[in-house]
Amino acid sequence: MSELILASTSSARRALMDGLGLAYRAEAPGVDEVVSPSVSVTDAVRELAARKARAVHQRHPAAWVLGADQLVEVGGEVLSKPEDRSAAREQLRKLVGNTHAIHTGVCLLGPGGQVHEAVETARLTFYAVTAEELERYLDLNEWEGCCGSYRVEEAGQALLERLEGDRANVQGLPMTTVVRLLRRAGFPFFERR
């Protein structure tokens, strides 16, 4: 099987791929993540995942390349990664006591021009916590580098009242979907090394 490259700088995505046990390496896509404000949030993550995968695939056309992109949608507003603590506070204020959606687009490109892509959505309901508790959570700095300003696999899980969907999707890669795409592409699993 040709080499597999994860077109990502995300440590969360690498951790999820490491757990799968397939041989792969990561490479930064190096693309701008601007999309037209007129596109839907699901079209935006689909397009951005494909853009990241295409950028790396152009450098390594003989490889399989997986790209991903994630956005949060709450009350008709789209959130990405916060710039700083105050932006993170604003994001979390919108999420607590509310239900939001996390959409992740994934795109797997093959050496023969194969294209496998999908968008996966999870829905999360957060407890209505006090401003003081929110400040204590912000002090943990889990907001850094995270779309929506929380980490569902770390202390941020204490915000989570209900989750519908793939928990791995929330972390950055919908692994049930990623496995489906990799199986469709013919990847062998559980190979002895």
Ligand SMILES: Nc1nc2c(ncn2[C@H]2C[C@H](O)[C@@H](COP(=O)(O)OP(=O)(O)OP(=O)(O)O)O2)c(=O)[nH]1
């Ligand atoms: N560890 C962790 N990370 C999360 C969680 N929710 C979101 N994230 C991270 C995963 C991604 O790194 C980031 C989503 O933003 P993007 O899709 O723009 O990816 P990013 O720019 O970080 O990396 P990439 O574009 O793949 O190089 O947020 C979570 O619950 N736990």
